[in-house]
Amino acid sequence: MIGNVYQTVCPGCNMGCGLYIREDEEGALAVDFMKSSPANLGKLCRFGMKLAHHYSKATSMVDGKEASVEDAVKAASDKLKGADVTMLGVGNTTNEESLAFSKVADALGTVVNTGMGVYSELPTECHPTVGVGITLDEIESANRIALFVDPYIQYPLLVRRILAAKKIGASVVSVGWKDLHLADENRYIDPDLYESELGLDSESVIIADVHPNTDPGWVKRMLNLALKTQAKILFMKPFVNATGVDLLCKGTGQKGISEIMDGINEGSIKTLVTLNSDPIELMPDSDAAAATLTKLDNLIVISSRDGPVNKMADIVIATEPLYAKAGSFMNVEGLLLNNSGESTTGIDSMSTLSQNLGGEAMDYQNLHNNVLESIVQKYTKPKYKELTCEVLDIGPVEEKGNLIYLYNPFMWFDQSDDNDFVMVNMNMVNKLGLSKGGMIALTSDAGTVNMRYRVEDMPDGLILTAKKLPVATEWTTIVSTEAV
């Protein structure tokens, strides 16, 4: 065959969209449609279509100079031996690599943090409900769907599922930040009224999402809503293998990524090892995150992708691109999806690292079997669990800013997309006297930025962005606005 064709899964979110990556003779990549893939029938969203620009190859580095992967692993071993290490693996890679990473954690006597701080604030019997969602086909048979995400922008392959449900009579209520075309009702109501106003019952489905910056109180509110209305609930997550990683690292003390960054700032964390997880891309304020990382003594990055954190790392262990890895992923409904690639550089490096640190050696096959036994229980894939815990105390509600991040795959990788605009409603346009085709100036204590704006039907005073902005410090920020 001329060039190569890999069967893989899109790393944009945990929907599990299958696709082919074609590599021509010169190594140029192209996306091709895998129509037999059950989760998405070969269909891809904006991020999936631009994957050819996503897989930028990483290069192994030691102290700023290029090095072989072996040297990088050796250097890392020396640095880590006997150190107090914090490990971050959000699930942007295969189950097998994640398991290998947690074996390295065992050798170091620590745990792998998935960055999802939410889990450590939830009773354990809620974990399975948050971890594994209902099957995607079940969305199509729901009679009422409550949307707490914007499927068009955040998890686009949900759109066709919801439309299919509507075709057989389902009603859709959107409780997001702006009117959605597929929603029959758009309700921006006080969260306390959700239970009484949204008209949900046991035949309904709630679609929300959980990501490293989610406010735990919000997740509890979602769980309470599901508990009280008996509705099923599906938590989408922004990482391809978030579900797999959650199941693999179950029960370990989960530090949220903000918690880790605070730890670095306070000096309690001196050494950080990441696996395909770039805090600069993951945190809402990239500059602040980069500044924090400079405080580390040792920053070791194991990654298949080149990213801002690689440039700051003391040591970079470069693994093969995600599509070429031998391994499997688990999507939101607990479906195991396999790569067709056979490369195991990542696993072999971590195996050497683990041995250097007194841990056990490992190879792909035993990791894979382990995955099948531990999280797939030998071909009976994990099912959605009805909620059994009692109502949770939501705790103090954070005061929200008016500039709100609409997290989407492009943002999680800080990858440019021609979404270079913010969204406002017509009242704001008229109030500020914005000129058509003109710009709006957003100012926060982090500075000012002029952005083009798109008019949407949404609540007054809010500004939405699907692109990371230098003025945003949190996932919602208070900004002042005026015409340019």
Next chain:
Amino acid sequence: MAEEGWEPKIVAFCCNWCSYGGADTAGMGRFQQPASTRVIKVMCSGRIDPLHVFNAFLEGADAVLVTGCHIGDCHYVNGNEKTEVRYEFLEEMLQQLGLEPDRLHLNWISASEGERFANFITDVTAKVKELGPSPLKPAGVK
């Protein structure tokens, strides 16, 4: 029917040699017209791209006029003949899309036909006033 006092807004693409000259001659002849139309000059009607017509409708035009030289008079030999071919596709497409036919017009007007230009603008404005605002007009656009 549009509410009272509503004035349509019409975008007219005029070719530099003939229909723009026709608009000038209409001015020289003081042929009064409704103030509904905004003329955009192009060098030849052949330059008018369906892309521009679509953008005009999507931006809020209640009607779009494609004008140029009479066949045989084109300053660039057969620019207007190519316009005819493209216009045919454009007309079919917008009709299939459900846009009222009276919102799109093709008219060959020479530099000396001032009165014809003025009458054309007046007729189209009246017809469009009858139809009301275009279904493609974005909210809040004047």
Next chain:
Amino acid sequence: MVNVGDMLVGYATNEDVRKRGASGGLVTAVLAAALEKGLVENVVVMKHINEFEAVPIITDDVDEVLASTGSLHSVPVNLAKYAMGRKVAMPAKPCDTQAVIEQAKRGMIDLDNTYVVGLNCGGSMHPVTTKKMLVEMYDIDPEDVVGEDIEKGKLIFKTKNGEEKAIAIDELEEAGFGRRESCRYCTLKIPVNADLACGNWGVIGDKAGSATFCQVMNDKGVKLLDNAIEAGRIEVEPASDKAIAIRAKVNDVMVNLGNTLEKEIFPEIPDEERMQYYMEPMADCIDCGACKEVCPVCACGEDSKCTMFHSLVDNYKMSMYHMVRLLHLSDSCIACGQCSDVCPSDIPITLLQSSFAIPSQRKREYTPGMNVDDVPPFFEVILK
């Protein structure tokens, strides 16, 4: 040797290829010979993964060509774009052939360097819907299927234990299964625009199932067959008049089916509801660009008029991207169904494109992709 216009029946001399072939393995043999004898540098083939999955690859290895034999009804891919910029031979359904010719009109494919072995096509199916159909209608486990065929208006599945089950296509399509929608109203069943037009229609008597009917359409077709005969890869003999008649009859049946289904599939929309009919589905578009990426007729690169002058910031009532494409394709759309297959919002793009393209093409008595010298009407220059 062979001449243009010949109607032949032939088969692969290699017993294994002949047996594994859908009907005689002639197509695979011709492609293998073309590569072997240096007629072409590469061959586009479908690399089998399982019965319902295969991926197009470009190969220079004869064994990979031989391994790709056997017809696949549930891998609906258009192969035109894989032939670009190469000296290549390729198997081609009628819509693949049309796309190759449209790309040739736009200078993207050099027809002299592209040998198109046409395959008759009764229509293709979507892999995931096919698996669901097998379970619900045929009561067959998809894993057991070893072959399938469309004959006499019936869809036939063969299983490992030699069993065969057939159900009428219209019965399947009423239940929401069967062929993809664009295949249902397609009326180009025999690729008369290819170099060779091969298939099992008209293969009768003792040869049924083990020979391929092959019509030589042009000089390149002659070269392909002569080359394969010289390579000792195939044996051909003239088709009997009865065979030719039967092939024509099958074709007529399928073409008439296409015409009748077209009337059912395309709704009569009253004028005042037309704008809503188009705006409603298109409002769910997430602007991913897949329909342009997959369209085998589009020759533009990443930047083109439909993308450069369209931006989500405008939030128009209808997207500039779709309006420009509806116009640009109204004379070139071949209704291959790829755009509907890849639309993440399940917008019936092919149906919408066709409801513009079919009237426009019929009015001009122009069929895209049939003859490389036909200038697309949009670029017709009438010099009086």
Next chain:
Amino acid sequence: MTEQEAITNEESEEVRIGAFICECGVNIAGAVDCNAVADYISTLPNVVTSVVNKYTCSDAGQAEIKNAIKDLNLNRVLVASCTPKTHEPIFRACVEEAGLNQYLFEFVNIREHCSWIHMWEKEDATKKAKELVRMGVARAALLEPLQSSEVPVTDAALVIGAGVTGMQAAMDIADMGHKVYLVEQGPSIGGKMAQLDKTFPTNDCSICILGPKMVEVARNENIEIMSYSEIDEVDGYVGNFKVKVKHKPRYLNIDECTGCGLCTEKCPVEVPYVEFDEGIGTRKAIYTPFPQAVPLRALVDKSICIDCGACIKACERGAIDMDQQETFSELDVGVIVVSAGFDVYDPEPNHDFGFGLYDNVITTMEFERLINASGPTMGKVVRPSDVKPPKRIGFVQCVGSRDKNSNIYCSSFCCMASLKNAQLLKEKYPDTEVYIMYMDMRTPFRMYEEFYNRARDMGIRFIRGRPAEVTENEDHNIIARIEDTLTNEIVNLELDLMVLSVGAVSPESTETVRQILKVSRAADGFMMEAHPKLKPVDTTLDGIFIGGMTQGPKDIPYSISQGSACAARATRFLAQGKALTEGITAKVDEDICVACGVCVPMCPFQALSIEDDKLKILTALCKGCGTCMAACPTGALEQSHFKNEQLLAQVKNVFAYGEV
């Protein structure tokens, strides 16, 4: 915005627009509140200054622009005033003098397109003016500097049509030392004037003043006469026209033939001589056009020649060659003057005033041939029905002119022509009664009015009215029933001969030349000048000029002055030896172009070609029309000064959120 785009935006310096709203005295200010427009425009982005002045095109107005450019270092100028047709070159020159590239200038028409057509809706006119200028500002911000390219000019001129205008133009150019190709479709130069007897207002004999000029043209060694030849193809652009001329076969060798006429005597075939004698006289199958013809050479009318060979035997020089073929020649010329002349209105089709029904109703041209001394009747005016001299002759004016069912224009020469012919009749046959039936006698130039008084003094009777009905009595006299609007009486006039004073129309041959040259056509069918007042002999095509009847009906003095005018305008290019072509041409973005070749057949000027997978543009040939851009599916092809983003900026700025 991808990073790459962000960088290029930073590099291009900040846009600083100066807007100058013109009041044009009361022409614009009468309906548009210019100050309100200027105030609104000053609020728009990139606008640095927005001022109103009474007459922007005046020296003071232009000075204000130049100062503003220097003081406020403007890099874009916008003027909102009248039509670019007349004033854009003035303002482009003005900004260029202040050091700003002339294409960084945007012109908004708020007079012809606004104030003059909304004179009584002041509010709407002002609102529209604001929006038009807003559109202009949006486009101005995106304008890019352009250079108009210089092309060398071939030092030769082509004159099409050797009537009196063409001969004058050819001689003037030749006298200025430039080579001239004078192409005439007829066998001889001289045009219609050669058929006339006398010419007003001095009544001197037409051929007597035309003949010497014809000889002068023939003797001028800078002029190469191509008689009996037609223009077949014209390519190229100003300074570099490639002209293909078809030489129709005369079936005799023009160098050998001396015009002695021996062959004509022997030729047995005789037909009415329509081309010259309006069918009154006759000619042979082989004939010389007329005695004073230049070149004085014979030619064979193959359609009636019976190949008897009599002429071949008769010709002492063996010049005749019956299977001579048409030949072509390729000319390289810098400029082209078109003086293709006219035809008289043909009253035959609708039998105006009984023409074609009654024998004794003739046209002025037929009368000219009758009264012409070297004409078929040796100058004796006779009635066609019985070849007797007519006692009572009537001239009917405005036939085929100032008439809704034919041509609404006045042909300008027919009144004076009838006065002349009436005077000639009175002089030759003092006792004949001469009537002129007219609507208005138009005698506008020097000595014309005296000519008119002289005619009256000679007893020529003027009837203010035209025959409502014309009938013929048994001895073929014409009975004209006229209502004399001055005396309000119905007059029944019996005439022996009625002459229809026919106007001028543009002939078929001119229409073909016009389409070959791509000169635009006026509503009256004649060729259209660039501007009726300011550019009467220019066309919109650089390097092509039109003069004489081909530009519209006029008399001989006017035609000759237009001949000289064309020569003067054309020789500017020849004298400078270079010409500036328009800076607006096609440009292609190589990264986006996929070389699909769809644009190539779109270009009528063959400026586009695909060479090794790349689009090649011959900018010298590109006229900047833009039809290839609209065909290009990728948008890689752009027209400088009319780029897609510039046009779309105008479209988008027609609309706004708030009221203006």
